[in-house]
């Protein structure tokens with residue numbers, strides 16, 4: 235069978251087009267911090283950098299100032315001596331790495347010590363490269379340029395990845411909303427019901443003190459609670475008045491159909507949506523669709539059950555008139571402990587119901 239792989243190479247080439255290597259002008263904008271206890275060495279490096287066009291250079295010959303300077307100046311590159319009084323270069327590296335694990339600043343170690351063991355130790359502490367004293371101007375500039383180029387490039391890449399991830403999440407949410415509109419299209423072609431149920435479920439979850447990540451997920455996932463209605467015929471779905479026992483059995487299938495549509499996803503949001511689709515018509519006392527009872531019903535289903543009931547009753551549908559907010563709230567309270575989880579009803583009661591119905 236012929237399979238077509240996504241054009242990964244093309245995508246990567248596109249990325250490379252967008253991410254140009256930082257120019258030497260950009261490199262010269264880099265902020266350089268020089269730390270060496272010998273003022274003569276500091277002056278020499280300052281001179282080399284100034285001649286090359288680096289404009290943002292700070293320095294100190296007192297290693298005890300490095301941390302403060304590092305935090306206020308936020309350098310792109312650190313030129314660091316190893317043998318210094320009070321705090322040696324290894325300790326400076328340890329302190330800096332302890333503070334900024336991510337986006338670690340590159341460090342070029344300045345040393346007159348050609349011992350391999352010293353170099354190994356410096357590398358272990360996170361040094362990116364070495365400059366051997368006495369300094370050779372060309373070597374200083376070339377090594378600095380290389381390190382800065384890599385550092386800026388990876389910063390650009392990280393920014394790009396963050397931007398792409400944001401785009402991806404946005405596209406995913408849009409797809410969710412479209413799917414929610416499709417789910418409710420026949421009795422609410424605006425998708426407002428789905429959105430309101432999502433919003434209200436989030437507010438109930440928050441009032442219950444559930445974790446923020448769960449609150450964020452349920453806002454999206456709850457909007458797909460009735461996606462299984464896609465599989466129920468108009469005759470039953472839009473029938474005015476009571477359904478026959480047989481019709482009701484068919485109607486009940488929308489929970490199973492919904493869960494099937496949403497099943498086997500690796501996305502936490504879709505996994506929660508599957509759980510909600512299956513359990514949003516359970517009753518606390520076990521008299522709901524599947525007979526599941528009390529805490530055995532997932533909390534997501536218990537929450538969406540209340541939100542869906544409130545929103546469906548307070549809004550007009552092709553087959554029914556809207557109830558008043560007061561009557562609906564009373565109906566929910568009356569069903570606390572039978573249809574609804576009393577704790578969820580309590581959380582629901584703490585919300586502003588008039589606003590929720592809008």
Ligand SMILES: [Fe+2]
Pocket residue numbers: 459460488514515
């Ligand atoms: Fe439903």
